[in-house]
Amino acid sequence: MANKSGEDGSFIFTDEELSEMSGLKRGRDFIEVTCGCTSHRYGDAVGRLRVSGTGDLEITCECTPGCQEDKLTPAAFEKHSGRETARKWKSNVWVIVNGEKVPLAKTVLLKYYNLASKHMNGSHKGPNGRPCHRDEFVRCTKCSKERIDSV
Template sequence: MANVEEIQCGSMLFRQEELQEMSGVNVGGGYVEVMCGCTSHRYGDAIAKLRVFPNGNLEITCECTPGCDEGLSLSLLLSISVSPVCFSCFSDAFGKMGFDLCACYIVDKLTPAAFEKHSGRETAKKWKNNVWVINGGEKVPLSKTVLLKYYNEALKKCKRSTKSQGTKVFHRDEFVGCIECGKERRFRLRSRDECLLHHNAMVDPNWKCSDFSYDKITCEAEEERGSRKVYRGCTRSPTCKGCTSCVCFGCELCRFPDCTCQMCVDFTSNVKA
């Protein structure tokens, strides 16, 4: 049960009475941390720590076993300078090759959906109901607590922002490297079909020039000059390195419900929520 003085002196994200019955509460200057878990009928309870931030971000550090490497402290928070190539796509691609990024210690803090999957939960993609906290001595789903308050607010703002910009979201050009020659090939992302081609290339660890769908191309073809690559189609600035006008972290144009990569899974589950 949370310490009353700690809640009063710590973050103002939640009222005292909203947290005092929860187990494992730790209030920092800009976040609230609580003990959480997810139950698998086969593996039992996976225990973790959930951090709630005022911008809506949710971070989980897994503690299911003493040696679990999930949730090591590289930052998962996305910034506008980060390439839209998603870490989860790399994780999925490496997994197909038999590598475990967790074992290589290149693991970020987990999203609730990723923690749900990691726990071995049989009915996945319902993390709001499957991930729980201890409140008043009982397991209570996140959906029935105040902990999703800022997450839901951020989600609503994102949906309103997308609607205000119209249904068309702009995506800048991206590059994918060939596994055989190492040359990077440009992908235009102006339509859903083009986004799908790029997405499939990104999650394919064996993608090569001959797989390029826009035109027949071989490894012998010259790569674009570096001076040309800086022009990626941003409507705000021709040589933009990434801004809110051209970098998208998930929309109906570039996320696919039948894809199993974590970014697509998270986006699909959030839209349905």
């Protein structure tokens, strides 16, 4: 059932995995589905979640007709939607499956996202393992401490 040629993005997910997802659109190396995030204050903010073959997730916001937000990360979309308790986007951003709102964490859509984050080359991590920009720090030649590059 999956198209091996990749012409319509079906190599990313099988038809069974995507069945009953609302607003499904297949592209050459991506799929798009309708997604949203619910704020108790503002209600539902709706958008289009694009999952690429590389595991990248980006959301085009459609919360209001004039909204110009494009290519948001799920975390940024969660914040943009006015969610009071942001920082849990895997649970707060949802897609519609069989007519019900299902959190991203309970769908197959994060399958490649998790793989993409595991296979990063690690050059974005500092000596303590936390993410940082690789060009922000320099090592002192006298004491070997890492310091912020002021250039």
